[in-house]
Amino acid sequence: MEILHNLAFGFEHALTLQNLMYCAIGCAVGTLVGLLPGLGPLSTISLLLPMTYSIPTDGALIMLAGIYYGAQYGDSVSAITMKIPHASSIVACIDGYQMTRKGKTGLALFSAGVSSFIGGTVAIVVLSTLAPALGEIAFLFGPSDYCALILLGFLCVGFVTTGGHMINGLAMALVGVLLGSIGTDVNSGARRFTLDLAFLADGIGLISIALGCFAIAEIARNLDSRSEFTPFSGRIQLIPSWTEFKRIIPSALRGSAVGSFLGLLPGGGPTLAQFGAYALEKRFSKHRAEIGSGAIEGVAGQAAADEAAARTSFIPLMSIGIPENAVMALMLAAFIVKGIQPGPNMIGQHPELFWGLVASMWIGNCFLLVLNVPMVRYLLSVFKIPYSVLFPCILFFCCIGTFSVNNNLDDIYITAAFGLVGYVFLRLGLEPAPLILGFILGPMLEENFRRALVISRGSFSIFVTRPISASLLAITAAFFVWQISAYARQALARRASLPATHKGL
Amino acid sequence: MNQLLIRGLALVAIALCFGIPALTYRVGTFSNAGPGLFPLLVSCIVGLIGVVMIVRARFERVESLPFKLRNIFIVLAGLVGFAIIAKHFNVVGAIVYLVFVSTLAGSDYSAVRNIKICAVLIAIAFALHAFLGLNLTLL
Numbered sequence: 001m002e003i004l005h006n007l008a009f010g011f012e013h014a015l016t017l018q019n020l021m022y023c024a025i026g027c028a029v030g031t032l033v034g035l036l037p038g039l040g041p042l043s044t045i046s047l048l049l050p051m052t053y054s055i056p057t058d059g060a061l062i063m064l065a066g067i068y069y070g071a072q073y074g075d076s077v078s079a080i081t082m083k084i085p086h087a088s089s090i091v092a093c094i095d096g097y098q099m100t101r102k103g104k105t106g107l108a109l110f111s112a113g114v115s116s117f118i119g120g121t122v123a124i125v126v127l128s129t130l131a132p133a134l135g136e137i138a139f140l141f142g143p144s145d146y147c148a149l150i151l152l153g154f155l156c157v158g159f160v161t162t163g164g165h166m167i168n169g170l171a172m173a174l175v176g177v178l179l180g181s182i183g184t185d186v187n188s189g190a191r192r193f194t195l196d197l198a199f200l201a202d203g204i205g206l207i208s209i210a211l212g213c214f215a216i217a218e219i220a221r222n223l224d225s226r227s228e229f230t231p232f233s234g235r236i237q238l239i240p241s242w243t244e245f246k247r248i249i250p251s252a253l254r255g256s257a258v259g260s261f262l263g264l265l266p267g268g269g270p271t272l273a274q275f276g277a278y279a280l281e282k283r284f285s286k287h288r289a290e291i292g293s294g295a296i297e298g299v300a301g302q303a304a305a306d307e308a309a310a311r312t313s314f315i316p317l318m319s320i321g322i323p324e325n326a327v328m329a330l331m332l333a334a335f336i337v338k339g340i341q342p343g344p345n346m347i348g349q350h351p352e353l354f355w356g357l358v359a360s361m362w363i364g365n366c367f368l369l370v371l372n373v374p375m376v377r378y379l380l381s382v383f384k385i386p387y388s389v390l391f392p393c394i395l396f397f398c399c400i401g402t403f404s405v406n407n408n409l410d411d412i413y414i415t416a417a418f419g420l421v422g423y424v425f426l427r428l429g430l431e432p433a434p435l436i437l438g439f440i441l442g443p444m445l446e447e448n449f450r451r452a453l454v455i456s457r458g459s460f461s462i463f464v465t466r467p468i469s470a471s472l473l474a475i476t477a478a479f480f481v482w483q484i485s486a487y488a489r490q491a492l493a494r495r496a497s498l499p500a501t502h503k504g505l
Numbered sequence: 506m507n508q509l510l511i512r513g514l515a516l517v518a519i520a521l522c523f524g525i526p527a528l529t530y531r532v533g534t535f536s537n538a539g540p541g542l543f544p545l546l547v548s549c550i551v552g553l554i555g556v557v558m559i560v561r562a563r564f565e566r567v568e569s570l571p572f573k574l575r576n577i578f579i580v581l582a583g584l585v586g587f588a589i590i591a592k593h594f595n596v597v598g599a600i601v602y603l604v605f606v607s608t609l610a611g612s613d614y615s616a617v618r619n620i621k622i623c624a625v626l627i628a629i630a631f632a633l634h635a636f637l638g639l640n641l642t643l644l
Contacts, residue, residue, distance in 0.1 A: 167554060167557070167558075168512075170554065171516055171551060171554045171555070174547050174550055174551045174554070175516070175519055175551060177547050178519065178523045178544060178547055178548065178551065181523075181543065181544045181547075185540040187538075187540070188531070188539065188540045190530055190531070190539075190540040192526075192527075192530060192540055192541075192544065193523065193526055193544075216580060216581075216584070217577075219580060220576050220577040220580055220610075223576040223580070223610045223611065224573045224576055226612050387611070388608060388611035388612065388613060388618070389618065389622055391607065391608075391610075391611070392583075392603060392604045392607045392608055392619075392622055392626075393622065393625075393626060395580065395583060395584065395587075395603060395607050396587075396600060396603060396604075396626050396629075398584070399584060399587050399588070399591075399599075399603070400630075400633065403591075403641065407640050409588045409591055409592045410588070412584055412585070412587065412588035413585060413588060415584065416581045416584040416585050416588075419577070419580065419581055419584065420577060420581060423577045424515070427572055428508060428511060428512045428515060429508055429512065430512065446543045449543060450538045450542075450543065453535045453536060453538060454536060454537070454538075456536075457536045458534055458535035458536030458537075459535075460535075491564075
């Protein structure tokens with residue numbers, strides 16, 4: 001009953017005309033930008049984050065959340081129709097694009113839309129029941145436990161975003177930690193790595209790094225590859241038959257369950273969830289033989305998981321203050337910019353914000369379903385904008401976005417510098433997402449690390465004697481050992497196959 | 506050049522850039538850490554990962570490293586020029602500069618199209634100024 005009461009309280013806040021408008025704008029803009037080639041949820045949020053500075057706190061967060069799932073939906077549209085994926089819509093490319101090739105684009109988009117709605121709704125039930133309970137658990141966490149949790153987060157995000165090259169992800173996260181230490185040390189007041197430049201005393205702005213490493217580096221890469229995006233010109237028939245509709249529901253429910261669970265884990269989130277749901281469909285669906293060649297189940301399951309995970313990934317952020325992936329790290333930045341520290345106290349201190357956000361997620365879902373699904377055929381005309389027109393506009397928005405953080409044009413130089421850094425990393429095959437996570441969590445890691453060592457009088461035993469940190473470190477170590485053994489096995493297999501090929505030649 | 510080798514060298518360079526200055530701050534002890542301790546520890550780990558990559562590069566197949574510096578430098582020149590012009594003159598001039606310079610990196614160049622893009626972006630800048638209170642000298 002209390003949950004219903006809380007949800008009613010949330011709807012009371014989310015259903016104000018102003019917040020409804022922010023939610024609608026967020027969903028629409030997110031979808032529109034998400035449709036654009038080269039812009040996923042992460043770059044969309046980093047691009048639009050500064051635009052929310054002048055909006056009241058609850059409206060701004062509702063709008064950003066709307067941008068997030070709008071962008072995800074937009075991504076799945078571009079994946080299904082054009083096979084242009086982003087991190088959260090890789091699986092949609094498989095069956096979704098096959099359905100497009102069979103002339104069933106409308107059905108694929110409808111399945112994705114309805115499944116996202118189901119996934120989102122299930123996840124909101126999980127969010128409203130689990131988040132307060134997890135908030136209680138978070139009080140058990142001491143400084144050493146936080147350190148262990150952050151380390152595990154680095155490994156998981158590094159592993160997920162770099163496609164299995166955990167060591168690259170870890171290296172990038174640690175480089176992010178180093179960048180995060182630029183500026184004034186909170187404990188001693190000493191200025192670190194500022195090169196005696198006054199504007200570095202407060203550290204580097206997150207937006208400069210995010211825009212530089214994602215938007216600008218991505219533009220340069222697209223220009224290098226001379227990517228030509230063919231405009232979409234197929235016909236779209238949206239409404240499915242009853243038998244087709246019946247196939248969507250069980251897959252969407254299975255996907256929702258997988259997504260809700262995987263969204264909770266550090267390093268999880270939509271990227272992992274969609275693969276989990278797809279694997280599950282391939283194993284348990286009645287039509288599993290068709291999956292891979294354009295089956296509704298292949299689209300519905302992953303879309304539901306994607307959306308469910310996108311929502312439940314707010315739970316670790318809002319209840320323990322640890323973002324589990326790069327998008328959530330940006331959301332954390334948005335909370336902090338608005339003067340709110342997500343963590344165990346957030347639900348108690350700002351109930352209107354928490355429950356308002358939860359309620360607005362469901363409203364956002366309705367907007368996506370009602371506005372975007374029928375509008376998709378018009379939205380696809382965005383693809384007709386050639387890249388040579390699009391990229392100067394994106395650059396302009398990067399400049400305005402960077403400027404609007406501190407009303408300082410000098411910040412654009414930092415953004416440009418990180419554009420170069422991001423480009424070099426991209427060319428070196430190093431993913432920038434863990435870097436952003438490291439940058440945000442770095443100061444928190446340092447603070448907790450130093451605090452833990454002060455408590456233990458300099459002894460590292462505190463990390464293994466406390467049960468939470470000991471178990472988290474054990475998981476981290478197991479993960480590490482598993483990776484190293486997998487690498488060693490691969491290397492041995494390569495060595496074994498090399499002479500065989502020579503013999504064959 | 507071997508991608509893995511350069512990756513390792515880049516990480517070692519970053520570790521040195523942060524690790525050496527960190528030594529100049531007070532390092533302290535673990536029970537009473539100074540401002541230099543944590544960056545020093547992290548730099549050591551980054552450096553170690555870099556060294557591991559350099560060693561691995563000796564044993565693994567060489568992946569060539571594709572670098573095209575032209576486009577990224579045109580884009581960066583556009584951004585830096587935008588900041589300078591917007592600071593000392595106005596945003597309209599900066600937009601015109603940004604559009605005309607950055608599109609040099611595109612596959613085809615059209616002055617007419619650039620003028621149209623400029624017109625739209627200038628209109629957006631005016632709208633942002635009017636509705637979101639963007640604090641820039643427009644004209």
